[in-house]
Amino acid sequence: MTQNTQMRTPAIIAIVDDDDSVRGALESLLRSGGYKTRTYCSALEFLDANASTETHCLVSDIQMPGMSGVQMLEQLVATGYHIPTIFITAYPGAAPPAGAHAPELVACLPKPCDADRLLNCIEAALLQKH
Template sequence: MSHPPVIAVIDDDPAIREALEDLIVSLGYRPLLFVSAEDFLAFPGRSAVGCMVVDIRMGGMTGLDLQARLNAQGKPSPMIFMTSYTDEATRSKAMAGGAHSFLAKPVDAEVLIGCLASALHESARQG
């Protein structure tokens, strides 16, 4: 029996983490929750992550900082950015860095579900 895909949620807002955890579990995936980019980078099981849902602005490293660090280390899992800060410069930088999606908060659940499925499909093709 195969393991359910693992989705990392990296967001400093506990309410967002909790809501995403519930959604991810309801879809049959396995959530891993991180309060910061630094916590995610320190996690030894990162290679098992199928995709990531990442906030742009957090205390410490930003989502874009995390993206740059992961890109420097090799091909990261697909990243879905969710942010309240949807300026074009931030979106362009995220997409140029290889982001799978760039979504404005509050995110429509159906849109996010589609992005997760697409990102996991992309991740499976890379693997």
């Protein structure tokens, strides 16, 4: 039995990506896995929504207009929010250096990401959070 199915309420996964199709696909995948999702089209939208307190795991693109995923995570950590984070990127060179933002950074996956690998990373993130 996975961690998520043992929890009383479904974990809330925030998806931050400027690409509508990626957000939709990730939302569909995660909801089918039993998670509650919240989607945001930018890092600033996520931060402005004050969703940090209810987010159990963050799945974010790295390169987005305005504020990058890395900058968003840095701001979250600086303000005391330590949300397990999975970065996804279509640009392998955009990946943060190994060990950056530890322990918040759970994984950095290439786009398109393998569904099973992403779900495994989310389970690992939820174990880290609780």
